[in-house]
Amino acid sequence: MNTSVSTVAALRAAPSVLRILFLETQMEFLRLLRSPSFSVPVLSFPLMFYVLFAVVLGPPSAHNGALARHLLATYSVFGVMAPGLFGLGVTLAMDRERGLLELKRALPMPSGAYLGARVIMTAVFAAIVSVALMLLSATVGAVVLEAAQWFTLFIASVMGVLPFCSLGLFIGTLTKGQAAPAVINLVYLPMSFLSGLLLPMSIMPRFIQQIAPLWPSWHLAQLTLHIVDNDDAPGLSLAAHVLAVVGEAVVFFVLARRRLSKLR
């Protein structure tokens, strides 16, 4: 009896958690890349808007380096918000509605793998958008930066996806299936506008400027603006912006976890 039990235990060796995480990330990436309703807006809208406002309709950037850099910094934030919000929010809402989350929970998948894989997957999408924006800005956008600036902007963009992952996740626990894309658009676009990503903050009404520190996207934009301009953001120190971005990522993550455990 004992020997048979130990044989069974040996046969049922645990698979590598890293391998599960890798497979889960890879499949989630493929799944979304092949879903045009996700990949087209997430990958192309920021680039299209950037080309439209910064290159076609924008000022002759060649003569206005500061403005060109400003637009790259803010569009980088606009570009990484979408993978986080849609990548986690819409997929979680869909997976809940379609019973896939339940199936995954019943399967022997380590509990962290679902979220971990999705966060990595959104970071990969964010990296693609970020690199594409940088290539565009360096070619048609007439942006000139030091190598270190390109690099830190890239890192900030990829890491900056985290608060939007958490926020997307939280929205995904509140809405179901078809409603999720609409709700997320209602967060994504107004928040981008209110954070000065689509139009410069300086031309916004005073009230909107005053509530800007509420939005993670505003804090992230202050960081990317600092990276491209090397000047201090007004009002708050750099550390405060980092703290705000991280803090909002944590708060929404905790809220989402609580909602998820209640849904169980």
Added chain:
Amino acid sequence: MGEAARAAAAAVLRGAVKSYGKQIALNGLDLEVRRGQITALLGPNGAGKSTAISLLLGLANPDKGSVELFGESPRLLSARRRIGLMLQSAVLPDTLRVRELLRLTAGYYGTPEPLDQVAKRAGIDDLQERFYGKLSGGQQRRVQFALALCGAPEFLCLDEPTVGLDSQARKALWSAIRTKTESGCAVLLTTHYLEEAEAVADRVAVLFGGRLVKEGTVDEIRSLSERRRIRCITVIPEADISRWEGVVNVTRRERYLEIETPSPEVLVQRLFKTDPALRDLEVHRAGLVDALSNIAGEGAH
């Protein structure tokens, strides 16, 4: 429960109570799924079948009582690595290929089966490069079955596995499941097709109001219903027969009369006496359907 019985059981619920808000889903359920057997979980909607499955798969914790999967909590990955499952409610990602779904699911298990072999057994050999969303309902069911098999499970939990399958695919599925039970795998099945449960299950567990009301082999459950059904072609009017002693119900189906009775021997004699030209006589023991409607009736009182 003795040591032997414990070893024979792959999954056990003992006195399980579970409520969702004010709704009591399970009210002290005892259930045992044995190795090498197909156990069919039956009962009307709301009887607690899906809650019982949720507990067995570790999706929910019981408020009271205990759940064991191979002697462990189903919340543990080590217990769940020994199971395979098909959930009727789950829709897999449309934009993944069958091969990718297999690879992903097999990845959760430490010792998966060779995937080509699994695909062959589930009859999806030729579908591996197709996108899941482009498959027919029946093909999707077969893919889900392959996913249930890929971890070399010792306990298979199959929720309505044959919905949308044609009769040939159904037969193939049951023969693949038989192969699993012959090697000692325990199978828990829920189905709305009672005839199917009757044909394939070794044991039947009937739930009603969140409790186990009957449990046993298919024959044991069937024998709970004492009624027999007599079928014949006769000139005797229905109205007359319905007044005879021992007749519970008479219905006409085209040329045939169907008479339900607990005492078929007496009735057959009287039928022949009244109509010597009576022909095409058949006497059946009532099926699982009748037995279950009896049990449900008792449960409701």
